[in-house]
Amino acid sequence: MSGSYFPQWRLRASADDGQGAVIATDERLPAPQTLAMGVQHVVAMFGSTVLAPLLMGFDPNVAILMSGVGTLLFFLLVGGRVPSYLGSSFSFIGLVIAVTGYAGQGANANLGLALGGIIACGAVYLLIGLLVGVVGTGWIENLMPPVVTGAVVAVIGLNLAPIAVKGVTGNGFDAWMALVTVLCVGMVAVFTRGMLQRLLILVGLLLAYAIYAVLTNGVGWGKPIDFSGVAMAAWFGVPHFAAPVFEGRAMALLAPVAIILVAENLGHIKAVSAMTGQNLDRYIGRAFVGDGLATMVSGSVGGTGVTTYAENIGVMAVTKIYSTLVFVVAAVIAILLGFSPKFGALILTIPGAVLGGVSIVVFGLITVSGARIWVENKVDFSNNTNLIVAAVTLVLGAGDFTLKLGGFALGGIGTATFGAIILYALLKRRQ
Numbered sequence: 001m002s003g004s005y006f007p008q009w010r011l012r013a014s015a016d017d018g019q020g021a022v023i024a025t026d027e028r029l030p031a032p033q034t035l036a037m038g039v040q041h042v043v044a045m046f047g048s049t050v051l052a053p054l055l056m057g058f059d060p061n062v063a064i065l066m067s068g069v070g071t072l073l074f075f076l077l078v079g080g081r082v083p084s085y086l087g088s089s090f091s092f093i094g095l096v097i098a099v100t101g102y103a104g105q106g107a108n109a110n111l112g113l114a115l116g117g118i119i120a121c122g123a124v125y126l127l128i129g130l131l132v133g134v135v136g137t138g139w140i141e142n143l144m145p146p147v148v149t150g151a152v153v154a155v156i157g158l159n160l161a162p163i164a165v166k167g168v169t170g171n172g173f174d175a176w177m178a179l180v181t182v183l184c185v186g187m188v189a190v191f192t193r194g195m196l197q198r199l200l201i202l203v204g205l206l207l208a209y210a211i212y213a214v215l216t217n218g219v220g221w222g223k224p225i226d227f228s229g230v231a232m233a234a235w236f237g238v239p240h241f242a243a244p245v246f247e248g249r250a251m252a253l254l255a256p257v258a259i260i261l262v263a264e265n266l267g268h269i270k271a272v273s274a275m276t277g278q279n280l281d282r283y284i285g286r287a288f289v290g291d292g293l294a295t296m297v298s299g300s301v302g303g304t305g306v307t308t309y310a311e312n313i314g315v316m317a318v319t320k321i322y323s324t325l326v327f328v329v330a331a332v333i334a335i336l337l338g339f340s341p342k343f344g345a346l347i348l349t350i351p352g353a354v355l356g357g358v359s360i361v362v363f364g365l366i367t368v369s370g371a372r373i374w375v376e377n378k379v380d381f382s383n384n385t386n387l388i389v390a391a392v393t394l395v396l397g398a399g400d401f402t403l404k405l406g407g408f409a410l411g412g413i414g415t416a417t418f419g420a421i422i423l424y425a426l427l428k429r430r431q
Contacts, residue, residue: 065338181357
């Protein structure tokens with residue numbers, strides 16, 4: 001990389017030009033391939049970025065729009081050095097529901113309270129980033145070494161897994177279609193080559209969507225896809241923005257989520273460093289600032305809190321394309337889609353079974369990325385400290401172990417994150 005703020009992205013003729021399988025962060029593919037990869041990253045994040053706001057009563061179009069804006073802010077803050085997509089964070093869901101009393105249907109009547117808390121969380125996150133920029137990451141490394149960050153990354157995938165599985169096991173047909181989707185993605189990954197293989201998630205989803213349409217709309221075996229909403233939706237429309245309300249209790253409850261986001265972001269950077277072979281530690285502070293700022297901007301207009309997206313780690317892990325320009329393309333696509341009700345209606349036609357099948361694959365890739373951190377950093381599991389920290393963290397997160405402290409509830413990801421940090425701090429003293 002050059003000494004300039006942004007890299008001088010070197011052109012690679014294709015993803016398979018004989019120079020090696022990996023496309024580095026400071027390299028770029030030809031425009032058509034970059035566009036295709038950007039679309040795949042949008043597809044990878046879309047399920048969760050739409051699901052999270054729906055679970056909290058937010059407008060999905062605003063969430064999509066702000067995920068794109070947030071990704072661009074992150075890109076600018078890190079100087080285009082860290083490949084990352086910012087999408088809706090699941091870490092906020094439990095606390096947002098607790099703060100707003102959301103009943104789970106329609107729009108959230110107390111959305112403003114949640115937005116004020118999300119902004120407070122982003123501010124804390126930003127301050128942590130500034131602190132890291134001044135004093136370095138040593139204190140974070142001491143609190144969250146590879147055994148901890150690897151466990152936290154793996155836990156994110158494991159904790160999200162039940163969401164995918166429960167969504168496709170309501171009836172036998174959906175369960176079988178989810179497995180068909182997994183098979184489609186797997187076959188594309190193994191039996192194709194070149195860019196087709198690199199677009200395995202997008203291509204696999206399209207194949208499964210086509211199979212589902214034939215079996216339902218054609219043969220009549222399951223619930224058919226309804227395209228009437230797509231026909232009625234406008235091509236362009238402004239999403240429903242909302243204003244924050246700053247209330248002390250809500251802000252106090254949501255602000256600590258920043259610690260979870262720090263662990264997620266740190267795990268993301270460690271995972272990408274392991275996959276690319278590049279040390280990205282010097283960008284951790286700027287990454288925290290970028291993520292915190294993006295969360296504040298998102299909350300100020302009605303969007304969800306954002307985080308570096310684990311789904312996109314999974315895509316990078318399997319495609320080995322880390323060019324940061326791909327994420328600029330993905331961000332621009334997301335912004336355009338945020339202003340398109342017709343596209344939102346089209347996405348809503350994707351059957352839950354197909355989306356669930358893709359989620360099973362992606363969440364699995366996230367989990368394996370956590371394990372890869374252990375492998376790349378040669379974590380010694382004959383050391384009982386590492387063994388106990390990893391074992392307990394995985395079970396707390398996968399089991400969604402929740403702690404309640406008065407009106408404050410700490411869900412599985414949060415419990416696992418804090419548990420891993422505290423347990424390691426206590427046990428390492430014996431060494």
